[in-house]
Amino acid sequence: MAQFFLATDRVADFVAHLMAQKPVFAPHPKGRRSYAFALTEQAADVVLDYPRTLHSVKKYFLPPREELLTFDLTANSGAVTEPEPTDAVFLGVHSYDLAAVHRLDFSFGHGNPERNYLTRRQGALFIGVSFAPDRFHFSGSVGIDPYDMTGCDAFLTKLDDGWVLDVLTAEGEALMDGFDLEPFTGTKPPRGHFTQHIYVPQAKLGDIMKRSHDHEVWAETADDCVGCGTCNLVCPTCYCFDVQEHVDVTVTQGSRERSWDGCMLRGFSEVAGGEVFREERAARQRHRVMRKFLYISAETGHPWCVGCGRCTQACTAGISIVDIVNRLVGDAERTAVAPV
Amino acid sequence: MADKPLRTDKPRVAIFDFTGCEGCELNQLNFEDQLLDILAHVDIVEWREAMDGHADEYDIAFVEGCLSTPDCIKRIHDIRRRTKVLVALGACAVTGGVNAVKNTRPIEDVREEVYGDDKYLFPTLPALPVSSVVKVDYNVRGCPMTQIEFLRLFTALVMGKDFVEPDQSVCVECKLRENECVFEKGMICLGPVTRAGCNAHCTTVGQYCTGCRGLVSEPNIKGMEEILVQHGLSVDEAWKRLELYNANQLEGVQR
Amino acid sequence: MSRNLDINVEHLTRVEGHGNIVVNMREGVLEKAQLEIVEAPRYFEAMLKGRSFHEAAIITSRICGICSLGHQITSLKATEQALGLEVSEQTVLLRKLLIHGATLQSNILHAYFLAAPDFLGEGSVFPLVGTHPEVVVRALRMKRLANDIGDVVSGRAVHPITPVPGGFTRIPTRKELLELKRRLVEDMVPDFAATVDTMEALAGAIPDFTRETEFISLRSEDEYGLYDGQICSTDTGCVPDTEYMAMTNEHVVGHSTSKHCKVSRSSYMVGALARWNNSHDKLCDVALDAAKRLGLAPDCHNPYMNTIAQVVEAGHCALDAVAIIDKLLDDGLKDEQPNQEPTRFGTGVGATEVPRGILYHEYTYDRQGRVAAANCIIPTGQNLANIDDDMKKLVPEIVGETKEEITLKLEMLVRAYDPCISCSVHLLDVDFIE
Amino acid sequence: MKLHELQPPSDPRDLYLPEMATVTQVKKLTALETLYTVEMPDGRELGHQPGQFVEASVFGVGEAPFSISSSPTQKGEFEMGIRKVGMLTEVLEGLKPGAKLGIRGPFGHGIPLERFQDRDVLIVAGGIGLVPMRSMINYVLDNRDRFGKLIICYGSRSDDELLFTDELAKWEADPRVDFRVTVDQGSDAWQGNVGVITTLIPGLDLDLDNTACCVCGPPVMYRFALLALKSRGLPEDAIWMSLERRMKCGVGKCGHCQINDSYVCQDGPVYHYPDIKNLREAL
Numbered sequence A: 001m002a003q004f005f006l007a008t009d010r011v012a013d014f015v016a017h018l019m020a021q022k023p024v025f026a027p028h029p030k031g032r033r034s035y036a037f038a039l040t041e042q043a044a045d046v047v048l049d050y051p052r053t054l055h056s057v058k059k060y061f062l063p064p065r066e067e068l069l070t071f072d073l074t075a076n077s078g079a080v081t082e083p084e085p086t087d088a089v090f091l092g093v094h095s096y097d098l099a100a101v102h103r104l105d106f107s108f109g110h111g112n113p114e115r116n117y118l119t120r121r122q123g124a125l126f127i128g129v130s131f132a133p134d135r136f137h138f139s140g141s142v143g144i145d146p147y148d149m150t151g152c153d154a155f156l157t158k159l160d161d162g163w164v165l166d167v168l169t170a171e172g173e174a175l176m177d178g179f180d181l182e183p184f185t186g187t188k189p190p191r192g193h194f195t196q197h198i199y200v201p202q203a204k205l206g207d208i209m210k211r212s213h214d215h216e217v218w219a220e221t222a223d224d225c226v227g228c229g230t231c232n233l234v235c236p237t238c239y240c241f242d243v244q245e246h247v248d249v250t251v252t253q254g255s256r257e258r259s260w261d262g263c264m265l266r267g268f269s270e271v272a273g274g275e276v277f278r279e280e281r282a283a284r285q286r287h288r289v290m291r292k293f294l295y296i297s298a299e300t301g302h303p304w305c306v307g308c309g310r311c312t313q314a315c316t317a318g319i320s321i322v323d324i325v326n327r328l329v330g331d332a333e334r335t336a337v338a339p340v
Numbered sequence B: 001m002a003d004k005p006l007r008t009d010k011p012r013v014a015i016f017d018f019t020g021c022e023g024c025e026l027n028q029l030n031f032e033d034q035l036l037d038i039l040a041h042v043d044i045v046e047w048r049e050a051m052d053g054h055a056d057e058y059d060i061a062f063v064e065g066c067l068s069t070p071d072c073i074k075r076i077h078d079i080r081r082r083t084k085v086l087v088a089l090g091a092c093a094v095t096g097g098v099n100a101v102k103n104t105r106p107i108e109d110v111r112e113e114v115y116g117d118d119k120y121l122f123p124t125l126p127a128l129p130v131s132s133v134v135k136v137d138y139n140v141r142g143c144p145m146t147q148i149e150f151l152r153l154f155t156a157l158v159m160g161k162d163f164v165e166p167d168q169s170v171c172v173e174c175k176l177r178e179n180e181c182v183f184e185k186g187m188i189c190l191g192p193v194t195r196a197g198c199n200a201h202c203t204t205v206g207q208y209c210t211g212c213r214g215l216v217s218e219p220n221i222k223g224m225e226e227i228l229v230q231h232g233l234s235v236d237e238a239w240k241r242l243e244l245y246n247a248n249q250l251e252g253v254q255r
Numbered sequence C: 001m002s003r004n005l006d007i008n009v010e011h012l013t014r015v016e017g018h019g020n021i022v023v024n025m026r027e028g029v030l031e032k033a034q035l036e037i038v039e040a041p042r043y044f045e046a047m048l049k050g051r052s053f054h055e056a057a058i059i060t061s062r063i064c065g066i067c068s069l070g071h072q073i074t075s076l077k078a079t080e081q082a083l084g085l086e087v088s089e090q091t092v093l094l095r096k097l098l099i100h101g102a103t104l105q106s107n108i109l110h111a112y113f114l115a116a117p118d119f120l121g122e123g124s125v126f127p128l129v130g131t132h133p134e135v136v137v138r139a140l141r142m143k144r145l146a147n148d149i150g151d152v153v154s155g156r157a158v159h160p161i162t163p164v165p166g167g168f169t170r171i172p173t174r175k176e177l178l179e180l181k182r183r184l185v186e187d188m189v190p191d192f193a194a195t196v197d198t199m200e201a202l203a204g205a206i207p208d209f210t211r212e213t214e215f216i217s218l219r220s221e222d223e224y225g226l227y228d229g230q231i232c233s234t235d236t237g238c239v240p241d242t243e244y245m246a247m248t249n250e251h252v253v254g255h256s257t258s259k260h261c262k263v264s265r266s267s268y269m270v271g272a273l274a275r276w277n278n279s280h281d282k283l284c285d286v287a288l289d290a291a292k293r294l295g296l297a298p299d300c301h302n303p304y305m306n307t308i309a310q311v312v313e314a315g316h317c318a319l320d321a322v323a324i325i326d327k328l329l330d331d332g333l334k335d336e337q338p339n340q341e342p343t344r345f346g347t348g349v350g351a352t353e354v355p356r357g358i359l360y361h362e363y364t365y366d367r368q369g370r371v372a373a374a375n376c377i378i379p380t381g382q383n384l385a386n387i388d389d390d391m392k393k394l395v396p397e398i399v400g401e402t403k404e405e406i407t408l409k410l411e412m413l414v415r416a417y418d419p420c421i422s423c424s425v426h427l428l429d430v431d432f433i434e
Numbered sequence D: 001m002k003l004h005e006l007q008p009p010s011d012p013r014d015l016y017l018p019e020m021a022t023v024t025q026v027k028k029l030t031a032l033e034t035l036y037t038v039e040m041p042d043g044r045e046l047g048h049q050p051g052q053f054v055e056a057s058v059f060g061v062g063e064a065p066f067s068i069s070s071s072p073t074q075k076g077e078f079e080m081g082i083r084k085v086g087m088l089t090e091v092l093e094g095l096k097p098g099a100k101l102g103i104r105g106p107f108g109h110g111i112p113l114e115r116f117q118d119r120d121v122l123i124v125a126g127g128i129g130l131v132p133m134r135s136m137i138n139y140v141l142d143n144r145d146r147f148g149k150l151i152i153c154y155g156s157r158s159d160d161e162l163l164f165t166d167e168l169a170k171w172e173a174d175p176r177v178d179f180r181v182t183v184d185q186g187s188d189a190w191q192g193n194v195g196v197i198t199t200l201i202p203g204l205d206l207d208l209d210n211t212a213c214c215v216c217g218p219p220v221m222y223r224f225a226l227l228a229l230k231s232r233g234l235p236e237d238a239i240w241m242s243l244e245r246r247m248k249c250g251v252g253k254c255g256h257c258q259i260n261d262s263y264v265c266q267d268g269p270v271y272h273y274p275d276i277k278n279l280r281e282a283l
């Protein structure tokens, strides 16, 4: 579809134009040097050129905390809390985060399709934005290019003096209606290079993973890992959750609430009676990495890691998933070529 | 009530304080919005800080403060005998709290430093958590005790159901709130090994987690020390920070 | 009258911490009249030793849950002076706002929950829930708002979080401050007026008792000094805060784990009444008005009136909080980071007026920024000798009354000081042998 | 881009909303275990297979998976046998007939009846593992002609922890059932076998080529039971087993029950042994 040029000094107008039509969720500065998606109140607050947000847009479709039911204890009756349908634009989404949304679409759309997720997800429009890989990104290694526009209604690619705006769907086109844009006729600049790489494709990685159950890297990482769960909670493709009951202080009303959970947490695999099936931090680290590169991937052909680098950047102990994987790859290749 | 497991009788509640700052009790008076609802569900039969009077028996005793004198030990045994359920309220009662910092130094030095030649006027023991002397049924952690956790426990007790303590790191709640990690600001944080339940209150307002809710079960202390050292603390300073609220729990842990 | 009297109130109720009142009279001669502190010693000064300057205020705020904010701010001031950390005007304003919130909270709590039951002949506030629900609801609303100032500005009213050496880890938003202001104007001001009405109706229950003593508090020429100022005595005049030792003269007394203090007489008083006597000219009109209606006049030497001075002061705090919020918003909120780069390592003193009186912290830091020496002097500790002296004068004056009446008056006297015994002291018990 | 292909499910029954079922009978089995008879709203059939489970909940307390203990041949109501171990189960214990209970389900893969059909059926149940196996046992007894011999091995920690004692007596007396029971530790009154459950297996009369076996018990039991069965020569593909993990949703989302790439709530709880024998963490 059509390509336009959006000059830097028109970005705020562009955001305002979108805001006039629908709520716009976009990256905003947060804290000292972080970014987070938030509902845009002032067009000027939006940041399009950012390394990564704290959470991905996942938080809008699978909120960190979510009420599933409310109940009335006096009547002993419960009611579903209806999910709010989304009718909004998600502006400034990186390709890997959108790829992660598609992976979640699979997880929540297949098997037992889940109304909560799908209702929120359904009406979302996406305007993607290119990114310059920093020292944590490695999405190129899992087949996700910084310019990848898959799933977007429109896409912004960074130029020196502005942005190339690709309008990709009818919905995207409708959003641009009434906003004056000049066509873009040049070529996009080459995209930035990744400094982090996984050296084998998913097709081979799955095999390597299968053979790595007893690799020493798990135990070694476990010495440093403090089991805090951060890596799970920041991951755009992690979707495990816990469910808990809340009762208000009048002891008449309450709710059943779910919240994000993570397999790195000791209690996650606990069963009644206190036994923990993945008691060792090493086993939990293995489970996390295998979930990203083996389990669901074997079924879908896609790695369930999108290379955003969040888990590595956020890990309090400085553990890098890329290092773990490359260690497995390196050792697998060495044993594969070693003379018998 | 055939179809509801809820209890109908009003539990008799007593509140006691030992060695501590009484901030946890004060926090109970700070439930301005809920106080009247709370009072509707229980009978408060003894609470020195707020009322005259004394009771012989109670269903639930909330105990604040650590045990630090021979008299404390006597009193806590007496309370345990009179109550069905005993709740340790706040860090001092649950872990010994900041008071236990004095346990990391020889007690003679500590007494001398504060009272000089008069040091023998006052009997003192190491600052002990309540559970080291009598059986504790439930904990409300935090310094001061975490109000949301108190309410959770309170409703559980009123409903006659069990109360399960969270056993995750503060990082989990911190991430649920999408905070920028304070490590990003060049600070340190004890969140990774500290037990959640406070909804990451401190880190959400930009301060580091000081560990007031105690440690998660099976913490990787060596790993945590390493993290703190990586972020610029000496090993000694790292341990001081870890011990602020956990001196009793870390006693004997290998440095 | 040659009476024998043994009063021993063990674990005095409705005060913070554990203390006993002990009174002995033999043949009409008073042998003993004192407040014994039985709170277990906590050894804070020793706990501080060797800790990082980042931790000093975190530890010292745990001295007392009721004045945690006061300890925190005082500690920060001492640390900043010792390490040469400058703080911004915004930081000072936010701290002043916090002190107003904490003073308001504490004074309201004391007047309604701890003292009022005495005036009404009740053992606690709980019966009032049934008999005077509107008063209890009002008290809760005022306390909530006062605590919300703490929650919004310092992250938490008890054991504040965001005030750190050099500033704040989080600056409240404009929206939050506007909302506080709205509630102060719309709720707190009318609630304060109603409080004055309530107290006026109860003021008759305040015993008539006078004993001349020395009053010590901060005084500032610019405002009703709570955050800073000179240390002023009604006997000896003013000195800068660095000379605080001359104004306390701490010594250990056998019956108390808290240290006693005396300056020019055998005892002196700190707290709301001392502030009133030293700085009443700096109070706002609403507070002065309340004072007039409640019968509080300058140079008041009736310690029971301390509760009234607290109420009067609460009005000032509420209105001045509004003025501070206006100033912060007019100046524009700045997203400042705390200044934590020490420029020197030495000794610093902090002196602040907290609800119960003047509080001092003094620290000396080593070159690693760790506490090498610390000293904390707590208001209730300073008042203990004064309480004992009051009792010595009071008991002979009321010796003709029944034991119950005497005991109640003694308890009320101690409660009027709003003693915070867990800082230092504990409750009273009175036993009579006649 | 809008999600066009994937529409939210039109099924009005929400994945997470329990139906309010009625407890019609409560029967104490032992000091710790209780049997609940439950009727779905409007007397609707639950429609389960032996080995399946439901998510049962009490508002304000919690939800947990419980096996269905009654046979599908028992109409109108179903049964759950529940051991008191924690918060929810403790509250359940206090329920009286007439109480309402939240039920979602049935969920999971039960025992593949077609694979058991026309074969001898061997049930190995340890402790509370008898609860789900009882569903199969009674199903076989109610469809006697569709199955071969029924052999039951049941092990319990002690004789006072034996479940369903009146049914055990019936099975024991039934000439069409080869019933064996053992206890780890017997009381003075106990006259039967003493020893762990695996001691029953060597003595069994098995038609090795024509037996289908299902194993259910505490985690420690599986490894030893499997060893014993295999050393008797029972082929691996004649063995099924029922596993247990904590579950928060029961519908394959929450991740708690995941063993490697398998969700117990979806692919289990009843697994074909060859499918999981290489699944690390499973056994």
Ligand SMILES: Cc1cc2nc3c(=O)[nH]c(=O)nc-3n(C[C@H](O)[C@H](O)[C@H](O)COP(=O)(O)OP(=O)(O)OC[C@H]3O[C@@H](n4cnc5c(N)ncnc54)[C@H](O)[C@@H]3O)c2cc1C
Pocket (backbone or CB within 6 Å): A243, A244, A267, A271, A272, A273, B164, B165, B166, B167, D053, D061, D062, D063, D064, D065, D066, D067, D068, D080, D081, D082, D083, D084, D085, D086, D087, D088, D089, D090, D128, D131, D132, D243, D244, D245, D246, D247, D269
């Ligand atoms: C397929 C399957 C079939 C089963 N069949 C049976 C059966 O037939 N009979 C039987 O007796 N048992 C059965 N079980 C086991 C049964 O599910 C457990 O015994 C049950 O979960 C116990 O629940 P509880 O609440 O009583 O115990 P607990 O596990 O002690 O309770 C824990 C409760 O606290 C909550 N909780 C736990 N941790 C936390 C935390 N960190 N924070 C807050 N809340 C927390 C949980 O949500 C749960 O409600 C089966 C399990 C499975 C998987």
Ligand code: SF4
Pocket (backbone or CB within 6 Å): A231, A234, A235, A236, A237, A238, A292, A304, A305, A306, A307, A308, A309, A310, A311, A312, A321
């Ligand atoms: S595993 Fe790590 S790098 Fe991969 S998607 Fe998750 S957070 Fe991003």
Ligand code: SF4
Pocket (backbone or CB within 6 Å): A224, A225, A226, A227, A228, A229, A230, A231, A232, A264, A314, A315, A316, A317, A318, A319
């Ligand atoms: S973030 Fe790092 S330390 Fe925390 S659980 Fe994950 S790997 Fe372990």
Ligand code: SF4
Pocket (backbone or CB within 6 Å): A230, A316, B170, B171, B172, B174, B175, B179, B180, B181, B182, B183, B189, B190, B191, B192, B200, B203, B209
């Ligand atoms: S700020 Fe502290 S609690 Fe929050 S994620 Fe970072 S380390 Fe964890």
